[in-house]
Amino acid sequence: MKIEGKTIWVTGASSGIGRAIAIELAKSGGRLILSARSREGLQSTQKVCLQYTEMAEVVVMDVAAESSIMEAWKQVQETVDVVDILINNSGISQRATAASTTMAVARQIMEVNYFGAIQLSKLVLPGMLRQRSGYIVVTGSLSGKFGWKQRSSYAASKFALQGYYESLRAETADQQVQVMMVIPGRIKTDISLHSVTADGTQNQKMDKAQEGGIPADVCARKVVKGIIADKKEIIISGFERLMITIRFLAPWLYYRIAAKRDPNI
Template identity: 40%
Template sequence: MLNFNQQVVWITGASSGIGEALAQAFAQAGASLILSARRIEELERVKNSLPLSPAQVLVLPIDLEKPETFPELVQQVMDAFNRIDILVHNGGISQRGLVKASPLALDQKIMAVNYFGAVALTKAVLPIMLAQKSGRVVVISSLVGKFGTPMRSAYAASKHALHGFFDSLRSEVWRDNIRVTIVCPGYIRTNISINALTEKGDKHNRMDKNQEKGMAPERCATLILKAVAANKEEVVIGGKEILAVYLKRFFPGLLSWALKRFMKPA
């Protein structure tokens, strides 16, 4: 049994998918939680499903495109719990659109949410962890944080950027007992493809076939908690698709051929 007793965990994107599954897993492991996303009704639903008392859960809506609001949100967390032990960056949006058809504004929006939102919230929380001389940042990246695939250029760019920033942060703060874990999920059975943005900025509104057959988010959450408990710096989670990470490292030409052959743009 994983034990996160007396740990205060702040999860963004906690209203569904991996974020909701992480909330359940951390709650069962004894943590107190801050649940953040844009949809307050869904956050309340998640809160009411947790095996925790009301005092152990704070629902705190967040818009990752509005970093100017983050200092006040951090203060609300400190007023409620007086510490932040684990910050989980799970909030974000995906993409299904060709480079040639996607306006720059779409790339900027995805970077604002997925990358700058995580960076800004980390910068708002970091002084607290430095003062505590302890803390952990958990970054939910993706396999496409390791390599790009068709129809996901801005999404892949945002995930690549997260690796660069948080690898650098890890090298700076380890002496302060602050750790960074980057998680690279493959196909997890969530609504990420349904909510992905198209070239026009609309919702994709379709479940990808590979997503539909993917790992259950509850299993993914369990593996993430195990990685955090084991102090892993990076973990890759998924099915046979994770082999692509090793192809990229050792046989990049073969992976490039496979992506062009089997993942043709629509």
């Protein structure tokens, strides 16, 4: 899909991959709506984006709260007629065992990573279907392809996204509304610092693997190229992507690796 002139709503746009994607979309001429919880972070992203595009509106939103999403949607409708591209990028990760993670934290992860994403999709989808054009981009994870230690609820949310959006893609294929899953591996962002522990407090530690990950701007360029090329799924990672192949071709080896490997390296 062509980016120039399209109205694009980017969630999680205050930092990390979302910020980097927003900037790349601005460079390609997209008209942006930027959402996240942090107004300060969004305004920082907005300042950069406005160097490249004429529109970069800030709409503060908490994807874990249905009322916040509906208020944000009201603001979006007052600003634009239709959202051409939705970038569902908001998310939180986890650094805790399944046994120690409280149900409140498990639900929080699902609200942010899964329910928030599908609520936004259901809001923009009718407009896309009416104009028979649209693109929904969803940031999944390698953890949505295979399980890993200390990622149980996070992996569950990403597996759920994979299933939901593969189904949606099939349903809208003949109506010119496309869906692309982005499957990042280790990207150099602060996601491990802000990931939640068993009781919901922030981890405040950078994973060694994260420190050596792919730069966020490199990831963002691949995402934008994927949109332009009408891709259905793109995997952005280093050698860790081999685990997908191992999981399906040699599951016994995957089980052994997953049981023994330190989850944070």
